[in-house]
Amino acid sequence: MTNHNLFIALRQAFPSQLHDIAVETCCSSGQPLNYSWQDLDARSAQMANMLQGLQLPEGSRIAVQVEKSVEAMLLYLATLRAGFIFLPLNTAYQNAEIEYFVQNAEPAVFVCTPANLERIRPIAQQAGTQHVLTLGDDQTGTLLEQAAGHPTTQTPVSKQPDDVAAILYTSGTTGRSKGAMLTHGNLQSNAVMLKDYWGWKEGDVLIHALPIFHVHGLFVAIHAALINGSKMIWMAKFDPKAVIAAMPRATVFMGVPTLYVRMLAEPTLTRQQAQNMRLFIAGSAPLLIETFQEWQERTGHTILERYGMSETIMLTSNPYTADARNGSQSTRRGGTVGFALPGVQLRVVDDKGQPVPTGEIGNIQVQGPNVFKGYWRMPEKTKEEFTADGWFKTGDVGKIDTSNYVTIVGRSKDLIISGGYNVYPAEIESYINELPGVAESALIGVPHPDFGEVGVAVVIAKPGVMLDSEQILAAIKSQLANFKVPKCCFVAQELPRNTMGKVQKNVLRESYKHLFATATQ
Numbered sequence: 140m141t142n143h144n145l146f147i148a149l150r151q152a153f154p155s156q157l158h159d160i161a162v163e164t165c166c167s168s169g170q171p172l173n174y175s176w177q178d179l180d181a182r183s184a185q186m187a188n189m190l191q192g193l194q195l196p197e198g199s200r201i202a203v204q205v206e207k208s209v210e211a212m213l214l215y216l217a218t219l220r221a222g223f224i225f226l227p228l229n230t231a232y233q234n235a236e237i238e239y240f241v242q243n244a245e246p247a248v249f250v251c252t253p254a255n256l257e258r259i260r261p262i263a264q265q266a267g268t269q270h271v272l273t274l275g276d277d278q279t280g281t282l283l284e285q286a287a288g289h290p291t292t293q294t295p296v297s298k299q300p301d302d303v304a305a306i307l308y309t310s311g312t313t314g315r316s317k318g319a320m321l322t323h324g325n326l327q328s329n330a331v332m333l334k335d336y337w338g339w340k341e342g343d344v345l346i347h348a349l350p351i352f353h354v355h356g357l358f359v360a361i362h363a364a365l366i367n368g369s370k371m372i373w374m375a376k377f378d379p380k381a382v383i384a385a386m387p388r389a390t391v392f393m394g395v396p397t398l399y400v401r402m403l404a405e406p407t408l409t410r411q412q413a414q415n416m417r418l419f420i421a422g423s424a425p426l427l428i429e430t431f432q433e434w435q436e437r438t439g440h441t442i443l444e445r446y447g448m449s450e451t452i453m454l455t456s457n458p459y460t461a462d463a464r465n466g467s468q469s470t471r472r473g474g475t476v477g478f479a480l481p482g483v484q485l486r487v488v489d490d491k492g493q494p495v496p497t498g499e500i501g502n503i504q505v506q507g508p509n510v511f512k513g514y515w516r517m518p519e520k521t522k523e524e525f526t527a528d529g530w531f532k533t534g535d536v537g538k539i540d541t542s543n544y545v546t547i548v549g550r551s552k553d554l555i556i557s558g559g560y561n562v563y564p565a566e567i568e569s570y571i572n573e574l575p576g577v578a579e580s581a582l583i584g585v586p587h588p589d590f591g592e593v594g595v596a597v598v599i600a601k602p603g604v605m606l607d608s609e610q611i612l613a614a615i616k617s618q619l620a621n622f623k624v625p626k627c628c629f630v631a632q633e634l635p636r637n638t639m640g641k642v643q644k645n646v647l648r649e650s651y652k653h654l655f656a657t658a659t660q
């Protein structure tokens with residue numbers, strides 16, 4: 140039987156010159172560190188052998204909350220090779236958030252930073268995790284120590300396309316975080332298709348400056364480079380100056396809109412500096428038309444915007460070249476997310492599930508080999524998010540025009556996307572509502588010049604209580620990942636409600652929409 144382990148497809152694309160550089164790091168310490176294709180193969184084999192040596196049950200989850208490093212990527216590859224399930228966690232998550240994930244996913248292994256070991260170990264052990272290992276961003280930690288003695292070759296464990304490769308936590312359209320199960324088949328089909336669709340070719344070099352705990356940095360970017368045998372210039376953190384400086388040695392860049400906004404603020408971003416680049420790709424959040432146009436003017440490049448989700452990886456994309464399917468005039472259009480990708484079916488329906496006429500707004504639903512297997516241990520939630528005829532409800536609202544361009548106009552899910560990170564108002568509100576003296580609260584997203592959108596809290600006090608908004612923010616900050624902390628908090632007399640008693644967030648959004656407007660001038 141064919142082995143569909145994703146690692147095999149990635150490994151097959153490695154160039155024959157295994158001693159060539161595969162990953163070039165730009166260390167903050169100033170010491171460059173390079174990894175050859177041979178290094179990627181041998182070191183991920185050692186880690187895979189080490190994981191296999193732990194005698195874990197089949198389907199074990201390997202939870203990972205570490206700073207970005209090449210070794211962290213190797214751990215992902217090793218997990219694929221060993222046939223386990225990779226579970227990446229945002230480094231900003233604090234104890235309460237981690238507690239929820241480990242109790243829900245019950246990982247057999249938790250890899251954390253050396254600095255977080257004492258904090259994470261009891262949380263992980265409480266959830267039954269047998270192995271808590273460490274990985275620093277400076278090639279240290281017990282994971283590497285234990286892997287070092289293992290053989291540098293390994294045969295990837297046999298997998299079928301439907302076997303789960305990774306779980307990514309997301310809140311989907313409602314409620315608590317759910318683990319989206321992505322299979323080897325989901326990931327491979329998307330990677331192979333994007334290699335072709337985005338015109339990857341020999342000699343391409345990717346600047347990788349995104350975090351590697353979400354779809355964008357972990358799957359879209361890493362898979363694209365590996366499955367094309369392309370070198371990566373690896374940056375542990377996004378620094379606009381460093382990315383611009385690397386452009387003459389690179390050809391492809393992927394980023395969330397905030398990264399483009401920040402690069403545009405740099406005088407070193409010029410047409411000449413970007414002339415070696417072949418492709419700039421944006422996604423994870425709406426790219427403002429102003430950013431799209433300004434980028435075109437400054438660099439001569441047209442950003443290619445695409446749209447995806449944790450549950451589906453990539454769904455739509457503007458064309459790389461004129462797309463024959465859609466007429467030779469098709470080009471990258473700002474303000475749209477392009478066409479449904481090959482193999483992806485996308486439809487726009489009304490609230491009753493009936494397709495809306497071309498050009499009209501409705502709910503976006505999708506099908507395809509990229510659509511996830513379901514939410515981890517939540518069959519009911521999974522059922523809710525699919526239609527009876529098998530379409531996944533994205534929670535995004537949009538339209539398709541006569542030339543098949545998809546435009547996202549909003550979201551039916553109560554979600555704020557801030558700098559490419561998702562913030563779920565229901566989660567933040569539940570924390571605020573627990574604070575002493577708080578009667579209720581509402582978190583809304585308002586436009587922001589840097590992050591695109593940020594959370595603002597409106598809080599109502601219990602009768603007779605004087606609330607202090609700074610104290611509310613400080614209390615939230617001590618419990619939740621920093622990007623979830625509202626950028627402002629207002630204490631109000633009451634929340635606007637409709638006749639059904641539902642809080643009218645649209646009214647609040649309207650009231651506060653200019654809060655950060657002055658910063659754009």
Ligand code: MLC
Pocket residue numbers: 349350353354355356376377395397398422423424446447448449557558559560590593621622623
């Ligand atoms: C950082 N901060 C944020 C924030 N990032 N606030 C709101 N939203 C964000 N995204 C705040 C911190 O809380 C902190 O505030 C201060 O900024 C500095 O933190 P930092 O970590 O030093 O920030 P910085 O390095 O500047 O990070 C900004 C960023 C980062 C834009 C580089 O957010 C980022 O890498 N975003 C990319 C997210 C991403 O990869 N998304 C893909 C999802 S996949 P304080 O007050 O605590 O000091 C997906 C599917 C798809 O959506 O289609 O791709």
Ligand code: AMP
Pocket residue numbers: 309310311354421422423424425426444445446447448449450476533534535547550556561
């Ligand atoms: P996540 O749950 O982090 O995977 O976030 C996925 C969500 O990001 C999608 O459902 C969209 O709402 C949003 N998104 C991704 N790409 C785009 C884009 N190009 N434009 C607008 N929204 C996007």
